[in-house]
Amino acid sequence: MEKVTLGHGSGGRLTQNLIQTILSVFPEQNLTSNLEDCALIWGKIGVTIDSFTVSPRDFPGGDIGELAICGSANDLAVRGVLPRFIAMSVVAEEGLHMAELSRYMKSAARICEDLNIQLVAGDTKVVPKGHVEGLFITTCAVGEQITEESLGMDRLQPGDKIIASTSIGRHGAAIGASRFNLNPENLKSDCAPLWPALKPLLALKGLRCMRDCTRGGLGTVMCEWAEGRNIGITLVEKQIPIRIAVQSICDILGFDPLYLACEGCAAIAVAPDDADRALGLLRESSLCEEAAVIGTVTEDHAGMVALQTEIGGMRVVDMPVGEMLPRIC
Amino acid sequence: MEKVTLGHGSGGRLTQNLIQTILSVFPEQNLTSNLEDCALIWGKIGVTIDSFTVSPRDFPGGDIGELAICGSANDLAVRGVLPRFIAMSVVAEEGLHMAELSRYMKSAARICEDLNIQLVAGDTKVVPKGHVEGLFITTCAVGEQITEESLGMDRLQPGDKIIASTSIGRHGAAIGASRFNLNPENLKSDCAPLWPALKPLLALKGLRCMRDCTRGGLGTVMCEWAEGRNIGITLVEKQIPIRIAVQSICDILGFDPLYLACEGCAAIAVAPDDADRALGLLRESSLCEEAAVIGTVTEDHAGMVALQTEIGGMRVVDMPVGEMLPRIC
Amino acid sequence: MSPFDREPGQIKASYTAHHVIEAIGQRLTKPLTFMEVCGTHTVSIFRSGIRSVLPPDLSLISGPGCPVCVTDQGEIDCAINLLDMPDITMATYGDMLRVPGTRGSLSERKSEGKDVRLITSAAQALSIAEDNPEREIVFLAVGFETTAPATAATILEAAEKNITNFSILVYHKQTPPVLEQLVKDPDLKINGFILPGHVSVILGHKAYRFLADHYGVPCAIAGFEPMDILLAIADLVFQHSNGESALHSLYPRAVRPEGNQKALDLISKVFTPCSARWRGLGLIPSSGYALKEEFAAFDALLRFGITIPTPKPPAGCCCGDVLAGHITPLKCPLFAAACTPMTPVGPCMVSSEGSCSAYYKYNRGGASPWKRSPSATEAADD
């Protein structure tokens, strides 16, 4: 009897399978449109939902409250949707300190204030000790699309440039470090709202689509684009911004930074002519000073993501399958 | 150090306190508007969110999948909002059988098909064994208000009649029975979509507001109306429809049926002139054959709900405080 | 049977209640105070709004009839101490979970991960023991004579099945001794007792005869439907008006004059009377049950080598006075101020059968307009 495994939650191919299993019973669904970060209903209204189960709840650079707003707001932002409203549901374990909950709510409220997002609906559930690991938060963000046309992977074309809005893998590395008792001095989660940095890009005619590289990381987003549209993507290893602390954590635990979650980094596809301009606009934001062109959309190797390695080799970047476990030997 | 308790989750006054604690840190919030079943954004778009943590996940008359759609769709329906879209987030414990998950998703999809609701956004998280009790589902429903004016408790006026759309307490009784190994032959949760039954009422000029009597039951909804608007409400005990199995479970466990959760019962306030017509319209639906006028909005005892008892006495119906525990002695 | 029908054979209250109420009003000639000594009566009185239909001169006060409330704070502390030992699973009835001891409640311990199980029958406690041989199951047994026989039956079964991981904190209490203490209390003028119907099912009539025969206080054994209680009130009013003081059995459908001999035999097979400490009322001789020596193996106190401490009650809490009938909750300075169902100070506010809880909940902390009877009581108090 097939069971749900942690691998189904890791953001890669098993997660796609799980989503497919769920969608298959609902009428009129297709996986590709569901892989975009938010739905566009009535043409111009963006809607997205995400549950936040991060452990530990406090991590370097943020907490579950901040993450719960950033995560959903970013899913709107990357589709050119101005985040306006949040609905938030809190499932707490009995025994959780009220002060801890309040602290997370303050973090959430701070992001809402920064982005001028209004909390409009909420729910609270308390479950018996042991029925939830402390606190899970689900947020649904709603906003209005401010671009003429809807951004989405259907707009990708060979020749398009891929930009990483900042250095990758910081959220996943920070969480991994906390879990495995590593103590990185200068490493914080990149958890941050993307809207302020991405908004200027929306004026670019050549802007194709964007994705926030959360669970599964940059590598998974690239695979979803390549497979979803049956195009090739070539990334250039030495152009991908990775901070030394992130790389060190990957070295120590045997992780691949391409698959580490980001919570404040978007993958952006632009027409080649607009790449420089996009980079310039991004770098005006203090969150995106590390922005870099990291690859190109190709007609070659359709459906596949390639990495041009530092020694000049080529290899596939495949969608990850299981949970990323530390590798020792 | 104050902690979150199960009482905070029981739907009564402690739940209000918890909500207040959360809302207090967000800008521009007021508790009363947040106590309505859904928010109305941009004037005419209804949004609601709810997490479903029901245990057991299968119960007589429904399951967590059906409940997750009904619960959120009903929160729209009671404000005159046609449910159109659902965003759904699933948090599963590793080890959950895929077949069980699929079964719930089929239940959810069936309700979506019945109501012509489209699943537009989703999320799946898998957490380690012991981090969640099997499966929690959060749904956010979005729809369009089809009434001219927004329904809400601000419209309540002395003299208004209160209608229960069907007999009360069936969901709470069914769950309580499952938990305490009682085996009621004819008792099923009332879990059902309210839209088809409530839609005809929206044409009534005298329709004031409606609420689905979920967690905390009819009693809590009445208290929220009375306190939220500082009006009095008098309920008449012998007019409140309660099925014998529900009453028996209450007798056995020492519960008060007024506080038992419903998942397919709405409290409806109408102008006195429209009460009969509302009752007639409701009873056309097979789900609402037990609909009854159960009380009146009063100028007296403002902020309080009174129950006129079967022996002709009067007493307060207060908002419940803690978790409802079986009473033996 | 239509789905709205209630239990067949019950009194359809609304058809006859007003006659009883009318009769009470007509026959009441002087201020009278009756005490109900069963928590289930207390709840029924409040839930049916009986006080609101009684004449102002007729007062109802609640006695020590909630087994949760009368459980001594030291007894709770003892249970919590026990729960801190390794491998303990504690099984008990619902409301016990919330009662505060000196270091919090069982419910708080449960929320910290201790294994506390809510049961609805003594037999379930034993099943838990059978299902979890690697753990020590302690049944925290509360309740009066109605509940004690089930505990006794469970102990006999455990002995027969030779179950060795099962023991009991016997906090059961007996009602006649506490009623005797109340009726002898010079500060308390009780003009009639509404006697507990289900305790009477076990004890029969004779256990309470002394109240009428020796102390001259009219008594009515009553069932628990609102009409049952109205009838008992009428009966007590009529006794006064007729100059009687008898024990009347108004619950003959359940109560046999001789009681339930089988249950009484079980009790005396397993337990022996002992003095017991009641919250607020102190040590009352012969008001508790101790396990007989042959069942000592099931005595949790002996098994785990613990004793029941005698801690100080929470400052300002008047539960003792409330339970003794000296005051109504409205007279407690903490009531509805520092002490509410959200912030309960004493067990009478915690238990759903507690007087303070009932006064708060069904009268909105005393703010309701329908409380003729309680305010009359207050007048009598002053």
Add this chain to the structure above:
Amino acid sequence: MSPFDREPGQIKASYTAHHVIEAIGQRLTKPLTFMEVCGTHTVSIFRSGIRSVLPPDLSLISGPGCPVCVTDQGEIDCAINLLDMPDITMATYGDMLRVPGTRGSLSERKSEGKDVRLITSAAQALSIAEDNPEREIVFLAVGFETTAPATAATILEAAEKNITNFSILVYHKQTPPVLEQLVKDPDLKINGFILPGHVSVILGHKAYRFLADHYGVPCAIAGFEPMDILLAIADLVFQHSNGESALHSLYPRAVRPEGNQKALDLISKVFTPCSARWRGLGLIPSSGYALKEEFAAFDALLRFGITIPTPKPPAGCCCGDVLAGHITPLKCPLFAAACTPMTPVGPCMVSSEGSCSAYYKYNRGGASPWKRSPSATEAADD
């Protein structure tokens, strides 16, 4: 230091790689097949796309270098049997969790609620034992000579601290005996070994000299950066072109010729060589480690009275042939069909260092256009 800087002192690969690649191409005069025998080399080769830059006549094949893959199925079964006993906590390294035994993996047991802890250091296993005195902590220890000294140190510490709830499933393996078996294999033509840098840190040069001296196969001890591996390949090509067959140390920054004597001493203090069963390769004499008799108290097999079964491998799985270098994963009939990372059949598809996993992941199940070297291998195989 800019945030993009990598570890100081590393080779900036892209500046020099093309020179090395060019030299390899120019000096290669005949088809050659080299074997890397370290899983970390395997991963590094795939991740850096080294095969895609090598001439088609140069083949790289992977040996039994992933300790997870070579752990025998019976050893996994034994661990799972142990986990079914009460109060067992099992601690092990990451990838071990997913390796399938006959009755599923540790990870599956964990998802059913068994206590399996993922550790990143042997010392953590001992800490878990100290923190949980009421449980039995079993450390499932895998790995080659690099990892065994840490296990030895931990056992000595446990003995010194007199920790009695700690024991070990010693599944450590030794590399020289298996290399000897490979080099003697008549079905296998290996023209050079890329030797494991970190094992060499412990063993020094002499443990591998027999490969060059006795069997005439060129050897290069290599580090793990892509450039380190390219250099090793160049070295082996040059040796062939120069008619040499020597053991060259290309990782002198870490490897001392004499090895790490302190680590070797620890190993021999705690362990004694024994024959060991390798997945797919069978029983190889002197290729395992057994606890010395004085440490028998820490032997989980003795402590719990269990033995390692010898189950049948999954039908159709060619992990044995893959680990022995007889075939590349592409030749396994299940590869990318019945056996994928989502539905792994053998450990070589499960472990992130397994050849099958690497072939699948970095070549998209053989479908990628950048695989000159592997297809050359295939040609050589036929």
Add this chain to the structure above:
Amino acid sequence: MCLAVPHTIERILDHNTVLATAGSVQVEVRVDLIDSADIGDTVLVHAGFAIEKLEENDSIELQALWNEIHLYSEKSHVTL
């Protein structure tokens, strides 16, 4: 103090357990504390144990009480 609810015995399970219903709610009930338990009996159940059979008994006191009450009303006696 002692919530007890009438149940009707539907099935005998073993020497001390029956299946009983209260308003269509089925529960296992222990009958150790009563003399006999037969199908169709209505028993009063407290904490999972039947503590007595309910019978349509009347008491002299109750009859007298009703009579006295009816002096104050025109309605006829309603039996329990």
Add this chain to the structure above:
Amino acid sequence: MCLAVPHTIERILDHNTVLATAGSVQVEVRVDLIDSADIGDTVLVHAGFAIEKLEENDSIELQALWNEIHLYSEKSHVTL
């Protein structure tokens, strides 16, 4: 088979444990397996244990190899 990462020792914690960093990541490392551990040493850490010190050693073979490679390129020797 044996992932090992260079760490620099920052602090001596006790007779067999040090605090070491790899690219700003701080870890407790056991140093039982090496002869000496001093602040500033770069050690190779495998599974939580330092297995060797890293030193700027060169080997004859490595020098020879580079020389041979440079016959095929115009670039100068890049030292490790």
